[in-house]
Amino acid sequence: xxxxTQPPSMDCAEGxxxxxxxxxxxxxxxxxxxxxxxxxxxxxxxxxxxxKNNETNEMASLIxxxxxxxxxxxxxxxxxxxxAVYYCIVTPRAGSNYKLTFxxxxxxxVNP
Amino acid sequence: NAGVTQTPKFRVLKTGQSMTLLCAxxxxxEYMYWYRQDPGMGLRLIHYSVGEGTTAKGEVPDGxxxxxxxxxxxLLGLESAAPSQTSVYFCASSYGGKGSLTTxxxxxxxxxxxxV
Numbered sequence: 001x002x003x004x005t006q007p008p009s010m011d012c013a014e015g016x017x018x019x020x021x022x023x024x025x026x027x028x029x030x031x032x033x034x035x036x037x038x039x040x041x042x043x044x045x046x047x048x049x050x051x052k053n054n055e056t057n058e059m060a061s062l063i064x065x066x067x068x069x070x071x072x073x074x075x076x077x078x079x080x081x082x083x084a085v086y087y088c089i090v091t092p093r094a095g096s097n098y099k100l101t102f103x104x105x106x107x108x109x110v111n112p
Numbered sequence: 113n114a115g116v117t118q119t120p121k122f123r124v125l126k127t128g129q130s131m132t133l134l135c136a137x138x139x140x141x142e143y144m145y146w147y148r149q150d151p152g153m154g155l156r157l158i159h160y161s162v163g164e165g166t167t168a169k170g171e172v173p174d175g176x177x178x179x180x181x182x183x184x185x186x187l188l189g190l191e192s193a194a195p196s197q198t199s200v201y202f203c204a205s206s207y208g209g210k211g212s213l214t215t216x217x218x219x220x221x222x223x224x225x226x227x228v
Binding site: 034036038041042043044045046049085087099100101102103104105 | 116145147153154155156157160168170171200202204206216217218219220221222
């Protein structure tokens, strides 16, 4: 499985955009980029995923570079409730090799 | 719609005791997972299953066993609990079948296990 590298922590002002980077330089052609977050003591929550095109949903946007070696999760208007650990995961979509392996993620702190 | 339900939510065990954690999902998902999370750490995969009757080891399988006899249930067993197994355990499930548009995983709320 491709490994991911994320900064351990980031700060963001409430109401501003939060841009969380992830490096996945060894990603292979059939692997997707997934983002999850974990609010304190709760089970992780799916945010978004993509293969090579940029994706947007009601929670966030995902920007994947053309060479697919890195991506950025964007929370357009961060709120205090977005304070959480954000995990970037690379994995095939399905099949016997599919599994979700979490790293340490990025602790995003949204400040008032 | 309950999603992923873990039983129990809290448990205290004495060293050497055994117990089984139950994970149940009502979404007809193929894939199920067990993770542990220690303070200040990310989630580490213990075991996972890509379908009924199948199991596979994750990155920290020692001291645990699993079974997936029914598609909706994934059991995690500790045969002889040790203090090092004190942790929060999370179960998850995802669809993952052929033609699936997403393999978004849904997580339970966790089981807080203390081994004394």
